[in-house]
Amino acid sequence: xxxxxxxxxxxxxxxxxxxxxxxxxxxxxxxxxxxxxxxxxxxxxxxxxxxxxxxxxxxxxxxxxxxxxxxxxxxxxxxxxxxxxxxxxxxxxxxxxxxxxxxxxxxxxxxx
Amino acid sequence: xxxxxxxxxxxxxxxxxxxxxxxxxxxxxxxxxxxxxxxxxxxxxxxxxxxxxxxxxxxxxxxxxxxxxxxxxxxxxxxxxxxxxxxxxxxxxxxxxxxxxxxxxxxxxxxxxxxxx
Numbered sequence: 001x002x003x004x005x006x007x008x009x010x011x012x013x014x015x016x017x018x019x020x021x022x023x024x025x026x027x028x029x030x031x032x033x034x035x036x037x038x039x040x041x042x043x044x045x046x047x048x049x050x051x052x053x054x055x056x057x058x059x060x061x062x063x064x065x066x067x068x069x070x071x072x073x074x075x076x077x078x079x080x081x082x083x084x085x086x087x088x089x090x091x092x093x094x095x096x097x098x099x100x101x102x103x104x105x106x107x108x109x110x111x112x
Numbered sequence: 113x114x115x116x117x118x119x120x121x122x123x124x125x126x127x128x129x130x131x132x133x134x135x136x137x138x139x140x141x142x143x144x145x146x147x148x149x150x151x152x153x154x155x156x157x158x159x160x161x162x163x164x165x166x167x168x169x170x171x172x173x174x175x176x177x178x179x180x181x182x183x184x185x186x187x188x189x190x191x192x193x194x195x196x197x198x199x200x201x202x203x204x205x206x207x208x209x210x211x212x213x214x215x216x217x218x219x220x221x222x223x224x225x226x227x228x229x
Contacts, residue, residue, distance in 0.1 A: 048220065061217070
């Protein structure tokens with residue numbers, strides 16, 4: 001199974017500052033179709049997960065452009081610019097390269 | 113507006129069965145693969161099963177293979193998860209989610225399943 005390792009476990013950010021979350025894969029997530037199968041989700045407190053980023057760097061519909069993602073075949077970074085209070089929650093990376101699908105263990109973002 | 117509404121959860125004894133449903137609306141259900149993802153209390157996300165748009169292909173995580181069955185009724189725009197031989201480790205909130213080209217882009221509100229005697 002592909003293991004996704006997220007860091008840090010938690011991050012505390014002052015509103016208006018930036019935050020970065022890392023996700024490292026145990027296997028290349030580059031598919032045979034040339035797509036990097038890495039996704040980012042946000043789960044706000046008490047809510048369902050929501051898709052933020054698909055195929056490593058594409059913003060999902062309705063997601064503010066303060067969110068961005070980049071990476072290689074195995075190392076990925078989610079960046080949140082100008083953090084707002086509504087960004088509080090747990091961020092998960094996940095892949096869809098092969099079964100079983102797996103997720104990282106999550107990074108909790110808190111506001112200072 | 114896309115909506116996914118799960119139902120059928122609750123308290124069940126170990127070894128017993130339960131069937132979850134997910135009613136979809138606001139999109140052409142038969143065009144999309146669907147999945148169940150669960151989250152144990154205070155834990156992270158765990159993929160459970162996926163079904164193709166027409167039901168011809170299904171995939172399961174090893175720990176539920178042979179016990180859980182994912183299915184769909186495209187005429188009713190409904191996704192199902194039949195869970196047999198339930199174990200305490202199956203206790204979780206179960207989410208149904210739509211699989212699109214751009215990822216799992218819509219999620220239901222979740223339904224709680226508690227396996228306990």
